[in-house]
Amino acid sequence: QSALTQPRSVSGSPGQSVTISCTGTSSDVGGYNSVSWYQQHPGKAPKVRIYDVSKRPSGVPDRFSGSKSGNTASLTISGLQAEDEADYYCCSYGGTYWVFGGGTKLTVL
Amino acid sequence: EVQLLESGGGLVQPGGSLRLSCAASGFTFSSYAMIWVRQAPGKGLEWVSSISGSGGITYYADSVRGRFAISRANAKNTLYMQMNSLRAEDTALYYCARITVATFDPWGLGTLVTVSS
Numbered sequence: 328q329s330a331l332t333q334p335r336s337v338s339g340s341p342g343q344s345v346t347i348s349c350t351g352t353s354s355d356v357g358g359y360n361s362v363s364w365y366q367q368h369p370g371k372a373p374k375v376r377i378y379d380v381s382k383r384p385s386g387v388p389d390r391f392s393g394s395k396s397g398n399t400a401s402l403t404i405s406g407l408q409a410e411d412e413a414d415y416y417c418c419s420y421g422g423t424y425w426v427f428g429g430g431t432k433l434t435v436l
Numbered sequence: 437e438v439q440l441l442e443s444g445g446g447l448v449q450p451g452g453s454l455r456l457s458c459a460a461s462g463f464t465f466s467s468y469a470m471i472w473v474r475q476a477p478g479k480g481l482e483w484v485s486s487i488s489g490s491g492g493i494t495y496y497a498d499s500v501r502g503r504f505a506i507s508r509a510n511a512k513n514t515l516y517m518q519m520n521s522l523r524a525e526d527t528a529l530y531y532c533a534r535i536t537v538a539t540f541d542p543w544g545l546g547t548l549v550t551v552s553s
Contacts, residue, residue, distance in 0.1 A: 330480075361538040363539040365540070367481075372544065374543070375539050375540065378537060379537065379538055384541065418483075423495050426483060427482060427483060428480070430480040430481070
């Protein structure tokens with residue numbers, strides 16, 4: 328149940344693209360296609376942006392996309408907008424547990 | 437509208453106990469597994485525990501196993517977390533969320549637990 332590894336921070340200018348990585352193990356990220364990504368603005372509850380590695384819930388802009396290769400999942404946000412500035416967390420199912428990443432602070436310059 | 441509302445948080449001394457509740461509305465509660473996630477002040481999200489729709493299957497994080505107990509009352513559309521032997525490191529905002537298609541949606545607003553003497 329060790330936390331997934333994410334970069335502490337990423338940044339980008341409006342209109343650019345950023346990618347956030349999330350590294351786990353073969354017991355979680357690599358073993359299941361159940362990786363999800365959550366966006367959290369300060370003082371707010373998290374909201375899902377991506378589930379099942381690459382699926383977007385209804386209402387989530389197609390600027391958000393997800394992928395996975397081996398034990399590493401990635402979230403890409405294209406066409407950055409000011410409102411994308413937030414903390415992002417990945418999460419993976421591990422059979423008998425769930426595990427989150429440490430979180431990545433996205434700054435829109 | 438699907439809604440989750442946590443309650444029961446507060447200030448408790450180390451070694452004490454609290455019971456959190458999560459009232460659900462807007463969906464067939466018994467059809468969904470549920471989860472508790474916590475967030476210590478200024479820190480990231482941590483999975484605490486999850487429970488199946490029937491209540492018959494439960495899982496716990498290593499950090500709380502043996503001290504916390506998750507349960508649900510489907511007739512009351514309510515999820516619970518009994519927290520015993522509380523420690524300072526349990527201080528956090530505790531969220532409940534519905535598990536749907538291997539993701540957590542929606543989340544409640546959270547209830548704050550502070551463990552301090």
